[in-house]
Amino acid sequence: MQTDLFGNTIVETSKVINVSSVPQRSPFRYPGGKTWLVPQARKWFKSCIGDKLLIEPFCGGGIIGLTAAFELYFPHILFSEIDKDIAAVWKTMLNDDCNWLVKQIYSFEPTRDNLISIIDKPEKDCKELALATILRNRTCHGGILAKGSGLMKKGENGKGMFSRWYSSTIAKRIEAIHQYSSRMSFIEGDAFDVIQQHMDDSDTAFFIDPPYTIAGKRLYTHFDIDHHKLFDLVSNIKGHYMLTYDNVEDVRKMAKQHRLQYCTIPMQTTHLIVKKELIISDNFDWL
Numbered sequence: 001m002q003t004d005l006f007g008n009t010i011v012e013t014s015k016v017i018n019v020s021s022v023p024q025r026s027p028f029r030y031p032g033g034k035t036w037l038v039p040q041a042r043k044w045f046k047s048c049i050g051d052k053l054l055i056e057p058f059c060g061g062g063i064i065g066l067t068a069a070f071e072l073y074f075p076h077i078l079f080s081e082i083d084k085d086i087a088a089v090w091k092t093m094l095n096d097d098c099n100w101l102v103k104q105i106y107s108f109e110p111t112r113d114n115l116i117s118i119i120d121k122p123e124k125d126c127k128e129l130a131l132a133t134i135l136r137n138r139t140c141h142g143g144i145l146a147k148g149s150g151l152m153k154k155g156e157n158g159k160g161m162f163s164r165w166y167s168s169t170i171a172k173r174i175e176a177i178h179q180y181s182s183r184m185s186f187i188e189g190d191a192f193d194v195i196q197q198h199m200d201d202s203d204t205a206f207f208i209d210p211p212y213t214i215a216g217k218r219l220y221t222h223f224d225i226d227h228h229k230l231f232d233l234v235s236n237i238k239g240h241y242m243l244t245y246d247n248v249e250d251v252r253k254m255a256k257q258h259r260l261q262y263c264t265i266p267m268q269t270t271h272l273i274v275k276k277e278l279i280i281s282d283n284f285d286w287l
């Protein structure tokens, strides 16, 4: 472990995680998803022993919170997300409409016309929006749901737009999540409000994965957040936290300004490029 000029701890880890060894629990194919961080997150969860709640305020596909719920690291997990399409999926998975969603996924006949009629249906209720979102997530390039992202034409291995539509895998993941619904809650809303409401609770842990400063714009409908305000909030959290960011000078500077400790962890992108991401935490004894 090293310390920089400002007294910030800088921990360098070198091993790249093989994501195929990590159980995939999210029904989403989420851009910027944190499956690769699961082994490190498990170590962190263990250091949070005794905490009553884990909050994942920018949840997206929520792989870290789902892992914590399924592997019983915390009594309860609270997810929040501001994107109404993603929120519809979480709400439906956790409520009684989950059955309907699962049936629709199993019975969906993968043709372009069927896809378009579900996606383009006007005035969808929450469960219909959930189905449309899952379908879009599986048929758009890179799972990107932001405006401007198009349906795949060739798909993977030339298998067309449904090359990522594994209906029974997706349906089973959703059913499994529903089985754990008493241990999970979801709020459609602003992560900043959720953090503010719980930052004084010393027995609450936060896994915070905001849209990154550079890539966020292309990947998410809601990408424009106040990073300085987030650092301010995080530096006032009383309990445990783990915050992830892109490893760029501006972010390291904000961490230093708030005297927050960080480390870098290597990950492999979908294009097999190894790059480092920044992890900021209240302590690194768990690493």
Ligand SMILES: C[S@@+](CC[C@H](N)C(=O)[O-])C[C@H]1O[C@@H](n2cnc3c(N)ncnc32)[C@H](O)[C@@H]1O
Pocket: 030, 031, 032, 033, 034, 035, 057, 058, 059, 060, 061, 062, 063, 064, 080, 081, 082, 083, 086, 189, 190, 191, 192, 209, 210, 211, 212, 220, 221, 222, 223, 224, 225
């Ligand atoms: C980096 S992604 C999270 C990915 C997630 N950790 C995973 O593994 O799938 C960031 C998410 O934050 C959401 N988001 C952006 N601004 C938000 C806000 N103010 N409140 C809540 N969620 C927000 C985006 O819609 C996006 O889903």
